Amino acid sequence: METPIGVLRDPVFFQNVKQIKALNQTEAKRIDREAKQVEARSLVSGDVMTLPYDYLVLAMGSEPCIPPISGTDLEGVHTLQGVEDAEALKATMEGGACHHVVIIGGGLIAMKSAEAFVSRRCSLGLDCSVTVVEVLPQVLSFLDPEMALLVQRHLESKGVKVFTGEQVVRIEGENGRATRVVTSALEIAADLVVVATGVRPTVKLAQETGLEIGPTGGIATDLHMCTNDPSIYAVGDCAKTRCLTGPNHCPPTFPSAPPPTSRVG
Ligand SMILES: Cc1cc2nc3c(=O)[nH]c(=O)nc-3n(C[C@H](O)[C@H](O)[C@H](O)COP(=O)(O)OP(=O)(O)OC[C@H]3O[C@@H](n4cnc5c(N)ncnc54)[C@H](O)[C@@H]3O)c2cc1C
Secondary structure: OOOOOOOOOHHHHHHHHHHOOOOEEEEEEEEEOOOOOEEEEEEEOOOOEEEEOOEEOOOOOOEEOOOOEEEEOEEEEEEOOOOHHHHHHHHHHOOOOOOEEEEEEHHHHHHHHHHHHHHHHHHHHHOEEEEEEEOOOOOOOOOHHHHHHHHHHHHHHOEEEEEEEEOOOEEEEEEEEEEEEOOHHHHEEEEEEEEEOOOEEOOOOHHHHHEEEEOHHHHHHHOOOOOOOOEEEEEEEHHHOOOOOOOOOOOOOEEEEOOOHHHHO
16 A cells, blocks of 8 residues: 555545545445445444445456466465565565466566566575476567567576466366476476466456447447446456557547546536
8 A cells, every 4th residue: 555665545645645545455346226325344343334326436346367277276386466466475485485487378467477577596595496388389478579589588598498379277286285397298396386368357246237348348338338227337357448549449438428527527
């Protein structure tokens, strides 16, 4: 809850400075579109509260995709989503019990993880291998192959082993702890595994309340990020959005609604 220079951004700050009531550790459990209210529960006290709305904005983010392989529940296997995950990985490295890091996936989060592990390995003076395994023929699949190869060569120059075109088929372990990542052709020693195989939009709450889900799995929205309920908007990782540059840009799904500011203001 702090900015990079240590200024606190807690619920008191938001209330006093922005006049926003921020309810931490509170989970939205149900949306009642008829009554226009959200049922939420405090994770601390268990108290249930009802929050009325005129307009509702859903910004529930995404969650890691875990491939359907065995061994993802072993100790030492992580996903990387929030600060707690990063802290856990850092603590494992600092504990000195980490000799072989394997990152499954060759996307952006995998690249950032590899960079962080190499930098930590250097600063702690650890003898620890870092390996990236990607099923596609190249890392960073959105790049041209020539560009992706430059990234791969850079990783390799920092001592990262990169295997492309390799599909992980299982993670093996002993006494409940990960020891190996197995692909169709390789067995790679691993005591710390990061599964970085993409994310999927968090849409359960929206689905349960009957909001439409788009073809890519995000909450369907029009050009103003309005869902098929004119009082509910969806933004960020949980929403389908229009790509303004790519070939897959989606035309508006619903009749355009004016943005919320022009409605309330
Ligand atoms: C390791 C990593 C590195 C990244 N690096 C970059 C980068 O360099 N540049 C970039 O542009 N993007 C980056 N991203 C992606 C970026 O973090 C996301 O695109 C962005 O955080 C999405 O914002 P959001 O508000 O939609 O969702 P989030 O930031 O995920 O926030 C959603 C919040 O909603 C909460 N929530 C969910 N369901 C409920 C519920 N029912 N009730 C109450 N709260 C709920 C969640 O707990 C979460 O706090 C990175 C992601 C990761 C994991």
